[in-house]
Amino acid sequence: MSEEFNMSMRKFLKQVGVTSQQAIEEAMRDAGEAATKGKTFSARMVLTVEGLDLEHVVEGKIVGNS
Numbered sequence: 563m564s565e566e567f568n569m570s571m572r573k574f575l576k577q578v579g580v581t582s583q584q585a586i587e588e589a590m591r592d593a594g595e596a597a598t599k600g601k602t603f604s605a606r607m608v609l610t611v612e613g614l615d616l617e618h619v620v621e622g623k624i625v626g627n628s
Contacts, residue, residue: 582607590626598626 586605590598602623609618 578609586624595627601626 602625605622605624607620609620610616
């Protein structure tokens with residue numbers, strides 16, 4: 563793959579990671595400590611790329627503040 567492709571993909575994935583973390587942290591704060599403390603939340607991320615036959619799903623768990 564070309565260097566331009568690698569750089570654009572890394573930039574996109576960094577943006578996804580940073581903005582997703584910010585959104586999760588904000589949602590946890592908005593819900594409040596009583597609603598999140600010690601609880602486990604199921605998370606699901608779906609990546610689609612227009613023009614390519616791609617749908618990639620990542621599932622995991624996020625544990626609230628303890």
